[in-house]
Amino acid sequence: MRLRELWLALGVGLAVAGCPKKEDVIIEHTAERPLTDAEIDADPLALLPGGAVGVVSGDAKTLFASSFGERLATMARAPIPPAAGFEPTRDLERMVLGFYSMQGADFAAVATGTFDRARIEGAADGTQQTPLGAPLVKSSYAGRELYTSRNVGFVVLTARTVILGNETGIRRALDRIKEGRVRRALPEGFEELAKTPGAALVAAFDLRAQPLPDAARSHLPFMNELETARVLGNFEPPGMNLAGTLTYPDNEKAEQGSQTMRALADNAQAFGWLINLLGIPQPIRKLETQVVERETKFVAALDGEAMAGLLERGARMMGIPVQPKVIPATMTPGQAP
Numbered sequence: 001m002r003l004r005e006l007w008l009a010l011g012v013g014l015a016v017a018g019c020p021k022k023e024d025v026i027i028e029h030t031a032e033r034p035l036t037d038a039e040i041d042a043d044p045l046a047l048l049p050g051g052a053v054g055v056v057s058g059d060a061k062t063l064f065a066s067s068f069g070e071r072l073a074t075m076a077r078a079p080i081p082p083a084a085g086f087e088p089t090r091d092l093e094r095m096v097l098g099f100y101s102m103q104g105a106d107f108a109a110v111a112t113g114t115f116d117r118a119r120i121e122g123a124a125d126g127t128q129q130t131p132l133g134a135p136l137v138k139s140s141y142a143g144r145e146l147y148t149s150r151n152v153g154f155v156v157l158t159a160r161t162v163i164l165g166n167e168t169g170i171r172r173a174l175d176r177i178k179e180g181r182v183r184r185a186l187p188e189g190f191e192e193l194a195k196t197p198g199a200a201l202v203a204a205f206d207l208r209a210q211p212l213p214d215a216a217r218s219h220l221p222f223m224n225e226l227e228t229a230r231v232l233g234n235f236e237p238p239g240m241n242l243a244g245t246l247t248y249p250d251n252e253k254a255e256q257g258s259q260t261m262r263a264l265a266d267n268a269q270a271f272g273w274l275i276n277l278l279g280i281p282q283p284i285r286k287l288e289t290q291v292v293e294r295e296t297k298f299v300a301a302l303d304g305e306a307m308a309g310l311l312e313r314g315a316r317m318m319g320i321p322v323q324p325k326v327i328p329a330t331m332t333p334g335q336a337p
Contacts (some may be wrong), residue, residue: 033180034143037158040177043184044096044110044161049172050185051097054205054229057190060092060113062200065233067304071312078131079149084123100169101210108169111162120156121145144173153337189230201233201240222246222260222296225253237327238285239304246296258289282306 030057040047048055064073069089076088076095092113100106124136124147136147144155146167154164157172163173176182184191188202231244248254265287283306289298 004184032176035180035182039182040157041074041160043182044094044112045186045191046182047110047161047163047170047173047177048096048098048186049100049108049176052100052185052187053207053210054099054201054203055096055186055190056099056201057096057194058202059200060088060094062235064089064092067239068308069235071308074131076246079136079147079152080120080154081123081130081136084120085126086120088198091115098169099205100172104311106166106168108163108165108275110173112160113162115156115159115162116158117159121147141171142178144174144177146170146174185262188228193230196232198234199232200235201231203229203231205229215335218235220264222257222264224256224260225249226257235304237304238301239307240302242298242300242302244298244300246298248294248296250294251291254291254294258291258298261289261296261298262287283310284294 045057063069076092077086092111094112095109097107097109100108102289124138126135126138127136130149132149132150132152133140133208136149136153139148143156144157146155147153148167151166151171154162155170156162157177161312163170165173182200187204187206190202193199193204194202196202206228225248226246227243227249228247231242233240233242246254246257248257265284283303284300285303286301287298288300289296291297
């Protein structure tokens with residue numbers, strides 16, 4: 001899907017998303033009637049806690065096949081010990097990530113794929129180091145076994161579904177599952193955007209209730225007074241292509257947002273030599289913006305090697321050792337090498 005086609009698809013998705021729609025109720029139960037495995041697997045989006053500031057969904061198979069997929073796979077292994085036999089490039093199909101605070105790091109994710117519960121939980125015995133550099137700590141919550149390492153953890157719900165996140169995010173998700181009060185509570189427009197053909201990445205943010213912190217706005221000035229954001233993406237050359245719409249309070253703020261986005265791209269070009277000294281190629285290959293009333297629409301093409309470098313630095317910041325080469329697994333889940 002080319003950049004302009006992606007932009008057109010975003011426009012169609014937003015038009016449909018603008019239609020009023022009642023919140024989907026997937027399952028309603030009486031209190032304290034936990035969901036069955038089949039109910040849990042039926043709709044991963046419904047498992048995310050409500051009140052998300054933003055939700056990002058990605059097709060894992062397409063993502064790991066991208067030019068920076070190996071680096072991302074390294075990060076996706078945390079916090080599961082190597083002995084668990086978990087191989088993201090083989091076992092993951094889709095990941096949906098919800099953010100619940102712009103001031104901290106509250107997040108929860110639902111992973112769909114193939115998971116060997118017995119082997120994963122067997123490896124989480126508290127003695128083996130995880131990619132985060134610390135062993136897992138086992139605890140029980142809401143009738144489930146919760147494994148955490150440095151406040152990041154997971155719960156194997158079924159052979160198809162795993163909850164990941166920080167401890168607060170995981171506990172919120174488990175409360176909903178135990179009490180049977182599972183319903184979709186996603187940022188406006190996300191569900192319709194997720195139906196867009198050819199979009200391997202979908203994101204929606206609503207910052208009206210939780211504005212971005214000052215530090216984020218100082219580094220990304222186009223986010224000043226940003227209210228909502230809708231983004232579609234794919235992982236075709238040169239690495240990642242994005243099409244999005246940013247909504248501001250009025251046309252003047254939208255114009256300012258467009259100008260600061262272009263200035264950011266120009267500065268990246270001007271200081272390309274400095275970025276190269278850090279071993280990261282120029283990340284922005286192309287950026288176009290257009291203001292329509294109080295919306296700034298944009299399309300961007302990002303360099304895959306640059307994305308890989310940024311992910312590698314992010315992994316180091318998280319304490320995850322960088323693996324220069326990931327050998328694709330060929331064994332079936334749960335089968336010893």
